[in-house]
Amino acid sequence: MAITDHRSAPRPGGRSARVVDAVHTAVTELIGEATGPDCVTVPAVASRAGVNPTTIYRRWGDLETLLVEVAMSVLSQDAPVPDTGSLERDLQAWTDLLVTDISRPERRAFLRTVVGSMTDERSHCLDKREAQVSRILDRARERGEPDVPTLRDAMDLLLAPLYFRVLFGYDGVAKSDARRMVSRLVACT
Amino acid sequence: MAITDHRSAPRPGGRSARVVDAVHTAVTELIGEATGPDCVTVPAVASRAGVNPTTIYRRWGDLETLLVEVAMSVLSQDAPVPDTGSLERDLQAWTDLLVTDISRPERRAFLRTVVGSMTDERSHCLDKREAQVSRILDRARERGEPDVPTLRDAMDLLLAPLYFRVLFGYDGVAKSDARRMVSRLVACT
Missing domain, CATH: 1.10.357.10 (Tetracycline Repressor, domain 2)
Structure with missing residues (x-):
């Protein structure tokens, strides 16, 4: 295994953390905008977050798991x-x-x-x-x-x-x- | 106003009743099939029922009104x-x-x-x-x-x-x- 210079290596989870941020933000925005017959789907979240839908399916499995994660991250900021x-x-x-x-x-x-x-x-x-x-x-x-x-x-x-x-x-x-x-x-x- | 032969005239509400039946059935079927990220939308209901989405918007206004009507018609068969x-x-x-x-x-x-x-x-x-x-x-x-x-x-x-x-x-x-x-x-x- 090569020894890497960790000053120049990307921060562990750096890209991953950015994907999570973008996807969470996309979920929150889409839910805020949804009215009546519109709905929040994995393709809609992916498109808003600028990621591929397969990235979402691979990381979260399904929409409910993603929604629950977003809900939890809001709750954990509670008093x-x-x-x-x-x-x-x-x-x-x-x-x-x-x-x-x-x-x-x-x-x-x-x-x-x-x-x-x-x-x-x-x-x-x-x-x-x-x-x-x-x-x-x-x-x-x-x-x-x-x-x-x-x-x-x-x-x-x-x-x-x-x-x-x-x-x-x-x-x-x-x-x-x-x-x-x-x-x-x-x-x- | 012309006098029509009501044996040959369509039953009042005949086509309308068929549209309602087809749309209610489409809603019930789609909800039964929906899993996770899929969702029941007006276009999906229209396509399944073989009607134009504008027919649904014109008659029901929005998806929730339609869903509530279907729910009510099931409930009214109750004991x-x-x-x-x-x-x-x-x-x-x-x-x-x-x-x-x-x-x-x-x-x-x-x-x-x-x-x-x-x-x-x-x-x-x-x-x-x-x-x-x-x-x-x-x-x-x-x-x-x-x-x-x-x-x-x-x-x-x-x-x-x-x-x-x-x-x-x-x-x-x-x-x-x-x-x-x-x-x-x-x-x-």
Whole structure:
């Protein structure tokens, strides 16, 4: 194996990182522009990003995987999980952040596109949200708070109605509704 | 105005009804076949139905309106709203029917396509479901049952978690889960 001068060698992942950036940007732009019957497809993303569609299929496999990756990279810029010392206050602070996020028009459009591209596999696009709630519930259990709800109840009573309202355009999502959902989760499970 | 021999005149709406049939069938077939990056578009539906895309735009305006109409026509073949004389039993019978319906793979695919095609307008694709729940709640109020939940609570605690699980592929939707959601709705609101 030849010894290369690593000052002149390309940075590892340099081109690859540029492709990822261009593809992520293309996805975000296309979703922002899509209206009604248009849709976000691998060829459309490839053309916008200036890469070959096979590059996308080779790296991401399919459109949903790519969309979930973009969703995750947005989420990872989020504020840390609230830690106020009380389960109900933690959940309220967390849902306030969530409602702010998913009420943004570009975020709603994004969520709908992700759902539209899903198959029957369990989607991973809410894994980060699930991990955040899980951490809040675990901390409450560690503090010895009584009657801490299960993760499944938190998904059914908190995430489900918030995402349902956003996806189907019901009533909007006011922070007061979200706080009521939190109180109900803490009181009723 | 000329008097026409109505034995030889085309049935009113004859061609129109054939177009509607062909377009509905095309939508159902395409959604059944769509996998991952493919998507259901007006041109694809038109080509499958053997009509001009402008026919579809003229009659339905956009893809979401067409998808909702197809969804509605499937729903209207449903069994009537249960009427057992008890709110909890009505809701349980109703959710049993709903779970059977939305657990079918072709129905899940359909729902995801509808969500993917939505805009920020309030979607009408669950109007029929909402009317059915509303009728069950109204009947309970008329019988004088105490503490009948509001429609909004029924949407948040029953429809939302059921559709959320189906759309995001969480845990599947067992009838036992649905019954637990009903009990919680009746007990906790």
